[in-house]
Amino acid sequence: MADLFDTGDAEEGGGHRPLADRLRPRAISEVIGQRKILGPDAPLTVMLGSGALSSLIFWGPPGVGKTTIARLLADETELHFVQISAIFSGVPELRKVFDAAKLRRRQGQGTLLFVDEIHRFNKAQQDGFLPHMEDGTILLVGATTENPSFELNAAVLSRAQVLVLERLTVDDLELMARRAEQELGVDLPLQPDARMALLEMADGDGRALLNLIEQLVAWKVEGKLDKASLAARLMRRAAQYDKSGDSHYNLISALHKSVRGSDPDAALYWFARMLEGGEDPRYLARRITRMAVEDIGLADPQAQAVCLQSWETFERLGSPEGELALAQAVTYLALAPKSNAAYVAYKGARRAAKETGSAPPPKHILNAPTKMMKEQGYGDGYAYDHDAEDGFSGQDYFPEGVARQALYAPVERGFERELKKRLDYFAKLRSKRGGAE
Missing domain, CATH: 1.20.272.10 (Zinc Finger, Delta Prime; domain 3)
Structure with missing residues (x-):
C-alpha cells in the first residue's frame, strides 16, 4: 500500500502528462542550471561522492528545480521519497509522515522528506522536525522562496545546510526548450527574435517556460511567428514580487x-x-x-x-x-550630492547621550527664574552670544565633566562645503577665545 503523501516514481496511468513532468530529469547530470550546487566541486556533488548527505534547505525562486533535485537525491541515496506541502499539511499529517518513516526505518529503509514551502510552518511545527532529524528517522529537504534566516527556526537551520538555487539563465532556458522540441518531435514555430522573447517571458522559471511551450505547440500555426505575433498571443509571466516577502526587501534595497x-x-x-x-x-x-x-x-x-x-x-x-x-x-x-554626515552625527550623539547618562547641563546655560536658583549659581557666567564679537561667545555647552565631542563632520560636497567653512570658522574663534575643543 502506498504511503499517504508519497509521490514516488510510479507512472501515472493514462491521461495527459504535462510537459514539465515528461521532461523531469532522471539523473542529477540531467538537471539544467544550478552549477553552483551541482558542479564538480559543488556542495551536493561532494556530499553524494562522500556518501554523507545532510539535511538541506533549498532557497530559491519558483521553477528552478528544487523538487526535482530533492527527488533525484532520494534516488541517488536509495532513500524513500516523501513529499508534503506546508500549505496543506498540519500536525496530524506530520504525525502520520513521521510514524510511517519510523516503521520504514525499522525495516531498514531511510526516508527523504521533502517539505515544500517549509517557511509556512509555524515555530512549533518546525520544532516538531528536530527529534526525527536528530535520530535519523528522516533526512529533511525543505524548499522555500523566502530568506531562511528570517523564516526558519535557528534550531532547524543549525541542523541543515542552506543551498541557494538561482533563476535559470537564458542559456539554461534555451537548453530546456531544445529538450522540449525533442520530446514533442516538433520545432517551435518561432522566428529568432520571437524565440528569445519566449525565453524572456519565462522570467527564469523553467516550469513557466514549459507551460508556455505547451500553449504554443497547441496553436498549430502555419509558418513561423515573429515577436509581435507571439506577444499578441502570449502574456509575459508576471514578475515574482511579494509585497511582504523577500523580493520586497531586495528591491527596495536595490x-x-x-x-x-x-x-x-x-x-x-x-x-x-x-x-x-x-x-x-x-x-x-x-x-x-x-x-x-x-x-x-x-x-x-x-x-x-x-x-x-x-x-x-x-x-x-x-x-x-x-x-x-x-x-x-x-x-x-x-x-544630488551625497552626505551622511548629519546621520552619522545623530547616531554619535545618541551613543554619547547613552554613555553620559543623566549628566546635567552646565549651570551657566541654565535659566534662573527663582531667587533660590540664582543662589545656586544658575546662569552665572553666561555670555549672551548676540553681545559677543562676531555674535559668537565660544562658551562650552556640554555637561561639566564631559569632554567636548566633534560629532558633525561635513563633507566637501554640495552645500556642506559651505557648512564646513562655517564649522571651521567657529572652531578657530572658539580656540582663539579659549573655549573647550
Whole structure:
C-alpha cells in the first residue's frame, strides 16, 4: 500500500502528462542550471561522492528545480521519497509522515522528506522536525522562496545546510526548450527574435517556460511567428514580487543603493520594478524621503523638500499620474550630492547621550527664574552670544565633566562645503577665545 503523501516514481496511468513532468530529469547530470550546487566541486556533488548527505534547505525562486533535485537525491541515496506541502499539511499529517518513516526505518529503509514551502510552518511545527532529524528517522529537504534566516527556526537551520538555487539563465532556458522540441518531435514555430522573447517571458522559471511551450505547440500555426505575433498571443509571466516577502526587501534595497550610488537609470528601473509588482506608491514615497534625509542630508537641503512635494503631488493626482512626481524625486536624489554626515552625527550623539547618562547641563546655560536658583549659581557666567564679537561667545555647552565631542563632520560636497567653512570658522574663534575643543 502506498504511503499517504508519497509521490514516488510510479507512472501515472493514462491521461495527459504535462510537459514539465515528461521532461523531469532522471539523473542529477540531467538537471539544467544550478552549477553552483551541482558542479564538480559543488556542495551536493561532494556530499553524494562522500556518501554523507545532510539535511538541506533549498532557497530559491519558483521553477528552478528544487523538487526535482530533492527527488533525484532520494534516488541517488536509495532513500524513500516523501513529499508534503506546508500549505496543506498540519500536525496530524506530520504525525502520520513521521510514524510511517519510523516503521520504514525499522525495516531498514531511510526516508527523504521533502517539505515544500517549509517557511509556512509555524515555530512549533518546525520544532516538531528536530527529534526525527536528530535520530535519523528522516533526512529533511525543505524548499522555500523566502530568506531562511528570517523564516526558519535557528534550531532547524543549525541542523541543515542552506543551498541557494538561482533563476535559470537564458542559456539554461534555451537548453530546456531544445529538450522540449525533442520530446514533442516538433520545432517551435518561432522566428529568432520571437524565440528569445519566449525565453524572456519565462522570467527564469523553467516550469513557466514549459507551460508556455505547451500553449504554443497547441496553436498549430502555419509558418513561423515573429515577436509581435507571439506577444499578441502570449502574456509575459508576471514578475515574482511579494509585497511582504523577500523580493520586497531586495528591491527596495536595490533602489536605495542605486540612489546612494548616484545612478538615476538603475534607480528608476528598480522604482518601476516595484510599481509593476504592485507596490504601494505611498510606501515608496516614504522610503524616498528617508533616502533624502539619510544619504543626501545637508549636502542638498532642497532634496527633502523635493521628496515631500512629490509625495504631496501624488496624493493630489493619485495613480498613475502622481507616480511621475515620485519618479522625478528618485531622479533628483540620484543626481544630488551625497552626505551622511548629519546621520552619522545623530547616531554619535545618541551613543554619547547613552554613555553620559543623566549628566546635567552646565549651570551657566541654565535659566534662573527663582531667587533660590540664582543662589545656586544658575546662569552665572553666561555670555549672551548676540553681545559677543562676531555674535559668537565660544562658551562650552556640554555637561561639566564631559569632554567636548566633534560629532558633525561635513563633507566637501554640495552645500556642506559651505557648512564646513562655517564649522571651521567657529572652531578657530572658539580656540582663539579659549573655549573647550
